[in-house]
Amino acid sequence: MKEQVIIKAENLSVGYGDYVLLHDADYEVNKGDVFIIMGGSGCGKSSMLRVLTGLLPPLKGSVDIDGVNIVTASAEKMQQIREKSGILYQSGALFSSMTLAENIMLPLQQYSDYSPQTMRELASLKLALVGLKGFDDFYPSEISGGMKKRAGLARALALDPDIVYFDEPSAGLDPVSSHNLDELILEINRSLGTTIVVVTHELSSIFTIGNNSIFLDAETKTILARGNPKELLKNPPNEKVYEFLTRGEKK
């Protein structure tokens, strides 16, 4: 069975104005992958994610999501792609003037025709899925950082997306919460078949959840390595990748 490509980047250059972070990158993400974007601090991982989610136009090249080039897509097409993707931001990015349930109902109100009652129940369900049962009427300011992330994930999952993007999901979480979040990501990936794209430099996450990856390098501004992170650790293509995956051991 041939795997289905869901994200395809071609000749992609990422940067800000004259400041190029990455030259002519090519990569593909298959449907159902847990795809890791890794690399040292400041190499442009978050910027890459911003390009994939349509927040930052690339300097050059194209990104196809589900066969649609998002760089040139019409507003309508873009809207359809957005309905099919969820994003978990580093801080959760919950709207502070709304309760958790309202936050999750927001995309539902925008894109679905459910009755208000159903929306509320769906919101409760998603909150329960991420382990926040009963927190419907809490405001974001009333919950902890880890809980905010989980609530953000619940919102990202509101519309049953095909792809979920994560920016450093484990940043600022204690080891247990971070492990639980990894489990949750895998759970979603397995049970819903959701494609997952994760920006992270947390080694334990990279090895437990990732089955495909790219390694960005700031110095050469290229993709230094790609593939399953466990394989990369076994046969590191070069020193830098090895050092990264072993927490700074020299070969």
Next chain:
Amino acid sequence: MHSNQSNNPVEVLTDGTALKVLLQGDIVGYSSDDVLKKINNISSEIKKVVFVPDDLQNWDSSLILLVYNTVRIGKAKNVDVQINKLPKNLQELVNMAFAVDRKPEKGGKTMLSFLERIGRKIIGEFNIIGDVIGYIGEVFVGLLRFLSFRSIMRRVDFYAALEDCGPKALAIVSLISFLVGLILAFVGAVQLQTFGAQIYVASLVTIGMCRIMGAIMVGIIMAGRTGSAYAATIGTMQVNEELDALQTMGLSRVDFLVLPRLLAMILAMPILTMLADIMGMIGGAFIGVFLMNLPYQEYWKYAFNAFTLNNFLVGVFHGFCFGFIIALCGCYSGLTCGRNADSVGAATTRSVVNAIVLMIVVTGIITVICQEIGI
């Protein structure tokens, strides 16, 4: 021990082809400018620099900096700098400072020519103008969507905004306009008294407050207390990536953030202006009746005679326009805010300054137009 216990902890001595840097006692908070100057100006005979920690006791970053800079100068001048007599941990720290594997690269080129810089600046300004026009267009389309009931504005947001710029602003607006009426009357009275025409204080205050002062005072208060709050709230949302989330959810930032605030503001401002007019007149009466002993009924008779519907409506119209300006400036500053805490502060300042400047400009324009059409 040290017979020549000089108060200088770092001494530079020439010893043949070597330069010795003697370190003694505490080197804490030491400014090494002079020493570095000496090392920088060494003659070409000198082949090496040796650090000699002669009874070195406490030291801090200032010594690391001295050693670091000396090593750097040494590298540039091809002079051997020996630091191996220094304490081990100090050597390690110095080596760490040199172990930068990659220079940060900022914006690509380093020096731009003068012309290029001017060019970029001008293009930057044009881009801002383009942005502002785009933003105003976006808000306009949002308003049309609202009028055709297709806006996704949340009603709770509107009520919250309205409460903030309505009921919660009443006290401060009342107080300030009362005081302005008072001041206006007081200043006017001193002048008018010399003609024996103090009763006209009533007319002065009425016309002044209704035509323009009421609206301007409310405008300045609201720009400071509410426009800035808009900028700060929306700017903070930018920092928290909430604006990104909105965009990626495909929700219009205008419908969601600007419209509730704009509508609340243009609804509240005319009403606040009317309140300011009345409070200003009461302030004037306070001076007139209690300080200048003008008869109470007489005062109000003159006050009402001076009151014209035209003046009143022009004032209220000012308020309406100011509402637009304050809300648009506040929201724009927030939406264009950078991604750190500093930029929220800058956005807040910008919102207030821009709003006040624009209000004055618009006042000028309205005044000229009124003059032309004879109101």
